[in-house]
Amino acid sequence: MSIDTTEPLDRERAHLAASRAALRAMRADAEALDIRDVTANWVNAQVLQQQIEQRIEALADLSHTPLFFGRLDYLHPPGADQAEGATGRFYIGRRHVHDADGDPMVIDWRAPVSQPFYRASRKDPMDIAMRRRFGYTGGRLTAYEDEHLSDPAEAETGSKLLQAEIERPRVGPMRDIVATIQPEQDEIVRAGIGGTVCVQGAPGTGKTAVGLHRVAYLLYAHRERLARTGTLVVGPNRSFLHYIEQVLPALGELHVKQATVDDLVAHVPVRATDTARAARLKGDARMAQVLRRAVRDGISAPTEPVVVVRGSRRWRVPAYELEEILGELKARDIRHGAAADALPQRIAHAVLTRMEAAGEAPDDRVQDAVARSQPVRAAAKAMWPPVDPAKTVLRLLSEPEFLARCADGLLSEDEQKEILWAKPGRGVKSAPWTAADAVLVDEAMDLVRRTPSLGHVVLDEAQDLSPMQYRAVGRRCTTGSATVLGDLAQGTTPWATASWQEALAHLGKPDATVEELTRGFRVPREVIAYASRLLPAIAPDLAPATSVRESPGDLRVRQVAPQELTAAVLAASLESLEREGSIGLIAADARIDALAEALDDAGVRYLSPGEETSEQARLTLVPASLAKGLEYDYVVLDEPSAVVDGEPDVRTGLRRLYVALTRAVSGLIVVHAAALPEQLAG
Numbered sequence: 001m002s003i004d005t006t007e008p009l010d011r012e013r014a015h016l017a018a019s020r021a022a023l024r025a026m027r028a029d030a031e032a033l034d035i036r037d038v039t040a041n042w043v044n045a046q047v048l049q050q051q052i053e054q055r056i057e058a059l060a061d062l063s064h065t066p067l068f069f070g071r072l073d074y075l076h077p078p079g080a081d082q083a084e085g086a087t088g089r090f091y092i093g094r095r096h097v098h099d100a101d102g103d104p105m106v107i108d109w110r111a112p113v114s115q116p117f118y119r120a121s122r123k124d125p126m127d128i129a130m131r132r133r134f135g136y137t138g139g140r141l142t143a144y145e146d147e148h149l150s151d152p153a154e155a156e157t158g159s160k161l162l163q164a165e166i167e168r169p170r171v172g173p174m175r176d177i178v179a180t181i182q183p184e185q186d187e188i189v190r191a192g193i194g195g196t197v198c199v200q201g202a203p204g205t206g207k208t209a210v211g212l213h214r215v216a217y218l219l220y221a222h223r224e225r226l227a228r229t230g231t232l233v234v235g236p237n238r239s240f241l242h243y244i245e246q247v248l249p250a251l252g253e254l255h256v257k258q259a260t261v262d263d264l265v266a267h268v269p270v271r272a273t274d275t276a277r278a279a280r281l282k283g284d285a286r287m288a289q290v291l292r293r294a295v296r297d298g299i300s301a302p303t304e305p306v307v308v309v310r311g312s313r314r315w316r317v318p319a320y321e322l323e324e325i326l327g328e329l330k331a332r333d334i335r336h337g338a339a340a341d342a343l344p345q346r347i348a349h350a351v352l353t354r355m356e357a358a359g360e361a362p363d364d365r366v367q368d369a370v371a372r373s374q375p376v377r378a379a380a381k382a383m384w385p386p387v388d389p390a391k392t393v394l395r396l397l398s399e400p401e402f403l404a405r406c407a408d409g410l411l412s413e414d415e416q417k418e419i420l421w422a423k424p425g426r427g428v429k430s431a432p433w434t435a436a437d438a439v440l441v442d443e444a445m446d447l448v449r450r451t452p453s454l455g456h457v458v459l460d461e462a463q464d465l466s467p468m469q470y471r472a473v474g475r476r477c478t479t480g481s482a483t484v485l486g487d488l489a490q491g492t493t494p495w496a497t498a499s500w501q502e503a504l505a506h507l508g509k510p511d512a513t514v515e516e517l518t519r520g521f522r523v524p525r526e527v528i529a530y531a532s533r534l535l536p537a538i539a540p541d542l543a544p545a546t547s548v549r550e551s552p553g554d555l556r557v558r559q560v561a562p563q564e565l566t567a568a569v570l571a572a573s574l575e576s577l578e579r580e581g582s583i584g585l586i587a588a589d590a591r592i593d594a595l596a597e598a599l600d601d602a603g604v605r606y607l608s609p610g611e612e613t614s615e616q617a618r619l620t621l622v623p624a625s626l627a628k629g630l631e632y633d634y635v636v637l638d639e640p641s642a643v644v645d646g647e648p649d650v651r652t653g654l655r656r657l658y659v660a661l662t663r664a665v666s667g668l669i670v671v672h673a674a675a676l677p678e679q680l681a682g
């Protein structure tokens with residue numbers, strides 16, 4: 001590897017300038033497109049115009065993101081046999097840029113020719129003579145480093161540019177990692193769209209980053225299919241979604257929906273909370289069975305024949321035959337609503353058979369008319385009554401007898417008592433719905449009408465989902481695939497995932513492959529070692545992460561007298577503000593008000609999680625319950641034992657603490673008055 005800043009750099013700068021000019025020309029071309037002559041109708045014109053505007057937007061030259069970050073020199077130009085004069089040199093960037101002749105100047109990082117940039121190694125050079133990485137300072141191309149992968153004489157060394165990128169202070173929302181995706185991450189990013197991938201990874205191993213880059217990759221490789229079916233990123237809460245929302249647009253992907261599980265199932269107004277036990281039961285997969293019975297509860301065998309009068313004739317379908325039709329529908333695995341739609345047609349068919357037997361020649365219109373006739377509709381409705389999903393769940397949680405009937409043999413009496421509302425709900429609008437109830441309504445809705453499936457769903461922080469929540473996400477990708485990201489050690493719900501196999505079965509993707517990431521890009525060595533002391537208590541089967549960061553990190557643990565705690569935390573925050581980058585002050589939720597007051601009194605400006613940090617406002621006050629997925633250059637952690645005590649049981653408390661301890665990029669100051677949890681005290 002060599003770092004050189006002389007003449008070749010000028011040539012690279014010239015290529016950068018030329019690429020920028022080419023991009024401007026591409027944008028100008030798009031802006032100049034006149035579609036008036038080519039579109040015959042208004043709707044087409046609208047659609048086309050919208051596509052052009054999106055293209056213009058996508059062709060913007062973002063001054064703060066370099067147009068290319070790498071170069072590959074192939075030994076043999078790929079595709080040389082097809083393209084005359086093809087060179088083996090490719091500049092790799094966030095988007096494709098071509099010159100006036102259509103020759104590529106910058107290649108999209110997702111294109112197949114770019115792949116060796118991420119994967120080639122001395123062991124497997126992938127036909128690459130040289131890989132070059134570029135360094136930028138303030139938007140200016142200032143350095144490059146080369147690896148001659150096919151030259152056996154050159155020694156393997158680490159990349160300084162890569163290291164600098166990883167060590168860069170964090171300010172603002174999450175950034176893309178497109179210039180430095182690592183080989184083990186790239187394997188996941190570029191995995192085929194057909195299969196579901198589950199990634200278990202310690203804090204800071206890049207799970208979120210990988211998931212987002214995977215979406216961008218899939219949109220590139222399967223653009224048409226996914227434009228039709230759609231993609232979705234599911235995250236744990238709003239502040240997390242705010243934190244990650246810029247990554248995909250920075251990669252040129254503007255149309256990916258982002259939501260929490262609660263957003264997906266927001267069919268009823270949530271206004272109450274469950275006890276941990278009730279929520280756990282409502283999230284249990286057995287509830288799917290209970291709901292199935294509830295939805296089908298009204299189905300009843302006919303007691304009377306159906307009689308249809310047409311003209312002077314009466315046609316009669318006897319009760320036993322109706323019962324046969326009913327039995328057939330019940331045995332088929334179709335949605336309740338679809339069966340309700342089909343039943344009148346089936347009965348009408350039985351009538352038509354009789355007409356034909358009597359020598360008539362009825363056509364489809366007659367069958368439709370019979371199906372719509374009052375006696376047939378009334379009989380169908382009595383046999384297979386329509387179901388309102390929310391009302392059905394409301395009944396289930398309000399009426400002990402109905403619940404007992406549906407939960408018989410599935411939930412014990414005691415369990416049934418636990419999930420019944422204390423006060424029965426009177427109407428769907430006013431009932432005391434909880435978050436877990438909304439998931440039940442979503443399941444009931446799917447039993448009535450199939451939920452449309454998206455092409456791909458990324459599920460982040462998956463370890464916190466209940467089986468019923470996995471099912472809710474799973475039905476949104478029944479015909480598509482999913483990327484499931486999580487860390488069993490960071491599960492902080494009473495129903496947290498214990499095994500990925502089980503979780504994937506609930507998701508409806510039992511054949512998914514499970515990959516593990518262990519190289520940590522966020523947390524420095526000493527800090528991760530400190531946090532990992534908790535692993536034997538919270539996830540004994542998981543190996544601690546290693547850290548790729550060069551600096552060992554700045555770890556300080558300070559004990560103070562109880563009356564000095566708040567002042568000491570404030571002092572630690574001010575001290576951290578002297579450093580570069582973002583600061584997270586993390587505390588038990590119950591401590592947030594006191595700390596907010598102290599910060600206000602001291603005149604220190606602070607933000608809430610999800611609000612964007614900037615050079616002017618770098619300190620965020622983070623309740624421990626919202627820390628998951630976020631990161632700060634320096635973290636001040638207030639009273640660890642309070643974080644543990646904020647949870648219903650010790651294991652969950654220690655997991656919450658593990659999350660809080662693993663948010664730091666450069667340094668961590670722990671301030672405590674009470675004794676530290678024994679696992680941490682070491």
Ligand SMILES: Nc1ncnc2c1ncn2[C@@H]1O[C@H](COP(=O)(O)OP(=O)(O)OP(=O)(O)O)[C@@H](O)[C@H]1O
Pocket residue numbers: 165166175176177180181182185201202203204205206207208209210487490521522628629630631662
């Ligand atoms: N290949 C990489 N190059 C540079 N930075 C990286 C790379 N991979 C991950 N990072 C950075 O490491 C940090 C942690 O990544 P990310 O948040 O995706 O990890 P995570 O596994 O989701 O963590 P957690 O379990 O805490 O949610 C981010 O700042 C991310 O940009």
